[in-house]
Amino acid sequence: MKDSEQSENRYRDEYTSEQRKNWYSNAADAYNRTRPRYPKEIIDRVVELAQVPSDANILELGCGPGIATMAFANLGFSIVCLEPSQEACQLARQNCASYPNVEIVNTTFEEWELESEKFNAVVAATSFHWISPEIRYLKAANALKENGFLILLWNIPLQPQYEVCQILHEVYQTQRTSVRPYENRETHEEDLRRIGQAVIDSGFFRDLVSEQLAYEVTYSIDDYLGLLSTLSAYIALEPQKRNSLFAGLRTALESNWGRSFQISCLSTFHVAQKI
Template identity: 65%
Template sequence: MANKSEQTQDWYSEYIATYTWEQRKNWYSQIADAYNKTRPRYPQQLINRVVELAQLPSDANILEIGCGPGIATVPFAEFGFAMLCLEPSQPACQLARENCVIYPSVEIKNQTFEEWELEAEKFNAVLAATSFHWVSPEIRYQKTAAALKDKGLLILLWNAGVLPQDEVYRVLDEVYQNQAPSLAEYHAKERADRAESIKELGQNVIESGLYENLIYEQLLCKTTYSIEDYLALLQTYSEYIALDDKKRTSLLAKLREALEKNCGNSIEASYLSAFHIAKKL
């Protein structure tokens, strides 16, 4: 039986194989505002640890792949690094520009990594924050390595699985079982092996044969959502975006009803924030 990491990668690989890059680049466009508002942030402690381990020079050049609205861009920009950030979705790209307007060394381009014309051996680090799995497998490691300077670093950040507390999960699971059994299975697996699935993603970096000295660390974080924001968050996840519009609307209405009836005004949750750092061979 495939593990969660393999299942997740299979899902994205199937999506990448099915849709052209023109279609893929708009995958998150409709929910860009909700993504910007509700996706969890990378804790400063984690960012500081990455910068400490990476030992980047103060004038480092960083290439960011799939920056979204700039959730990871901002904390790296605050260190003064020069950043070239690629974002396929035009609405997310605009949000990133707004969020990074005070950082003159940050440039944001509305491009996929696939479209981007390679600037070989230019960057001290390539950064991807919960986005690397969207890059086409045939260029994922080769093109990042080609963009890096000698001994440059691939830095992968992950925010995984915003999981509500058990009593809320049981309420939600009952709705999933009735309305969307595939999502019931998805969330159950997510709860069972959230940490292991992220760890395994780093092994693919080493198995590419282009990187070495893999470092992995993780941090368990807590957060609180209103019911409205939690439902908005769910809509930013691929498994929900992929649902038929009518089915998604019905599911969210049932989830809202169950939460309002059983869970008060706020939802306590946790998520795993983690990173991989690997050095170009």
């Protein structure tokens, strides 16, 4: 998971709390515009597995601009969303303005004042790995009602078509960047297995279920570069290095491919019940 568990653990551990709060702030607009959405099949499936009642209260951790929030709000649930980035909060409030039962709170899960045993489900959409390990499982379990569920959603952009990868690979080599542009599906799936095992090993949850759905998304060149700008490996680059890399990628794509191309994506989840 290129922008998930392993790389994000490093960014979480190496940067201060204030830097982590604002990690996605400059990329908030691009995140809102270009990050893959969670397929309805995935949302419906986790709601079914977590036995979420129609009048449920949901706590969402790190909602970003509200991508997953809107999918759950469309089903009528009441949602309290925690988001540390002010810029992402503003976008989430705009995106969720038509949902009166959605509250966006500008805070981290670590700083949030615990409301014990209030929620039917705790949801984290491509965000759970940012929360301190010593807090994430215990506090999530304490926020849940008896027999409530933890729902972890993950949207993982994999890579463009083979021919596009070949073109872009030359750019990464020329730029001599530290970024690893692509990881294969097997690598992502192994990371996902480790995340699921960590949920069970925490001792707070049981009966883990994990499923996934692969699909294709068409991106314009602008949106593809926007997508890359939301991934932590690129956020961590020096601005001049990042701009040079993106300029090279744009030139290669415009010269050799055209206006748009497809990217393989993987949407997956972990659902586990509070012990």
